[in-house]
Amino acid sequence: MRVKGYKASAVKAEIRGRDRLDLGLIFSAVPAAAAGVFTTSLVKAAPVILGREKLKKGRAQAIVINSSIANACTGAEGMAKARAVAELAAESLDISSDLIQVSSTGVIGEQLDLACFSDNMAELAAGLGEDKLELVARAMMTTDTVEKISSAQVEISGRKVRIVGLAKGAGMIMPNMATMLCFVVTDADIAPQCLQTMLEKGVGRSFNLITVDGDTSTNDTVLLLANGMAGNEAIKSPAQKEAGEFQQALDKLLKELALKIVADGEGATKLITVRVCGALNSREAEQAARTVANSPLVKTACYGEDPNWGRIIAALGRSGIDFNPEHVDIFFDQVMMVKDGLGLAENENQAAEVLRQKEFTINIDLKDGAGVGEIYTCDFSHDYVKINADYRT
């Protein structure tokens, strides 16, 4: 997957002593407009703090990403190391370190060993190639089982514009204004402020609607670079028709990546959409959907392929929103399981059929108003516990 002007590279830097790709680089031939959204957690990793600072200028040319160690809760030493990684990359790439974003994911609370970066930076820069974004997607994986890449293409003012996005994340996933890590590059020509608005909009419709385990990470980051090499007339305002066209393509790509994260959620065997309609407003609909999507009892029932709607209605009951239990309808895909708050036992076998699928929707109609909201989640399996009981060992 290629986008004009971008190259990528990845190496094995043994950042936590393992024989795997763990250090990646994305590089644009020219400085690009840059937008970013970061974790809203009060506890922010060093690269997040540094990245927000650098992004104020609205420009970036390279992103250095490491997995294995998150560089979070690492204090002044961690901040100095994040800066040092940017400096090492700046030297190898011969550009200003102001244009370099660094990003980390992995274990919280351990310090990076700078030797892993200094020993490998030259090889990383020398390896830059046009067809290597997949390698970066692989290098940033932690408990992910597959790399996550999506691409889109859209014509803007007569020019073909391409967008490619890479994402990682499988656990500690209930992003709030951002997700674990996601990097999107495009050759579109878009002014930085406009780019930022569009990214925030897109993230609100994708990563902010997913949850694996209800936990928000210290390192959540989405970065979007636009280097303008497609040669389209520059987009300067989100109100332009061209901005709308780009937004649509961006939204689709971000949602694709968000769903890939959920589908690859730790131990997940099913991708579940929880859709609530008929709420008093969309905020309440989303809140209700999120409560159902985070309920361990609902998630384990999905894993067990048991249409145990009682757990869904119990989660709705404690969600804090206002509704009338006697109005509630619940469907698994198109199969009605609850009508006006009462179960339809005769549909149970058909509903169980739906749950045997890899993907399905829990449709909840509160019949009280026009509010609609969706949250994307996965089931809770034996492997979730296995993965997370043994994560650091």
Added chain:
Amino acid sequence: MRVKGYKASAVKAEIRGRDRLDLGLIFSAVPAAAAGVFTTSLVKAAPVILGREKLKKGRAQAIVINSSIANACTGAEGMAKARAVAELAAESLDISSDLIQVSSTGVIGEQLDLACFSDNMAELAAGLGEDKLELVARAMMTTDTVEKISSAQVEISGRKVRIVGLAKGAGMIMPNMATMLCFVVTDADIAPQCLQTMLEKGVGRSFNLITVDGDTSTNDTVLLLANGMAGNEAIKSPAQKEAGEFQQALDKLLKELALKIVADGEGATKLITVRVCGALNSREAEQAARTVANSPLVKTACYGEDPNWGRIIAALGRSGIDFNPEHVDIFFDQVMMVKDGLGLAENENQAAEVLRQKEFTINIDLKDGAGVGEIYTCDFSHDYVKINADYRT
């Protein structure tokens, strides 16, 4: 365990076709002052709706409890059946049905078969005996692995007063103003309104501080009967010295039962206290402790006996409270694992020792204020998933 004037009984009524004790009865020789706290879920089971209604008079003489079916989300038919169960018991006991509380726990959304009750009510009443509260505790178990009983004794105005409490609950446990099911009987003489105040206070310090899975049930109920047969001078106001003495004994008993529920949480192998101090106020301390106690990542790490403090600090970061990450200290029991937001790797082995215990405390000091809060929880194991994937089958 005996309390003056109370008898109990339990039978196998095959309410969901299984060969087990599933129908219980508690009976006081005289009408007792009665207090109750019920689920705050918007979705309330029929016996909860009926129980609240009956409790307005502040009196009760008997409690009928069934397991296997929760009689929740059962509509008008479910309400009629709850009333019918009370009527059947009233007939067998020859008292007014106004004095009978009914309580159910089990699968949501299935209707009770009244024949199970009418066929067995005479035997249930005939079996009443002074030493059978344990049998009721067993009859109300669902995924519980042990019956939960506690007792206390306190001298009030020269008279020995006894209190015995029975509780059940292992899943769908994050009670809010109540827990799954808990029945407390005492021979103390206490006025109904005073009894209600004391029960609410006690529940706030016990059941409202526990969580197994963050889910609140549709059937949560705590009932407290006081039949006055101890012959103490009647307690009429929570401000009396004697009320304080009773409250202390009640609090201790309720907390004991609450901790028994957590220790028997579905699949639980460890009982964990999450204690936050140094928060701006006690509300924020409790909110932070609750977020940590509900994090699946923290709970699986505890199961894995891994002092993965990064997950604790990440949960704090998303908890919504205000604090400075660079002030945070974290201890496992007395072993300091984090100082001023940074990990103490040298203490990791010692911390892992603490986690190998069956019970331990995660102590979090935010060093920002005087707010203190505690939440009691358990770990998240393979068996949690196993139990909940297969619950209804």
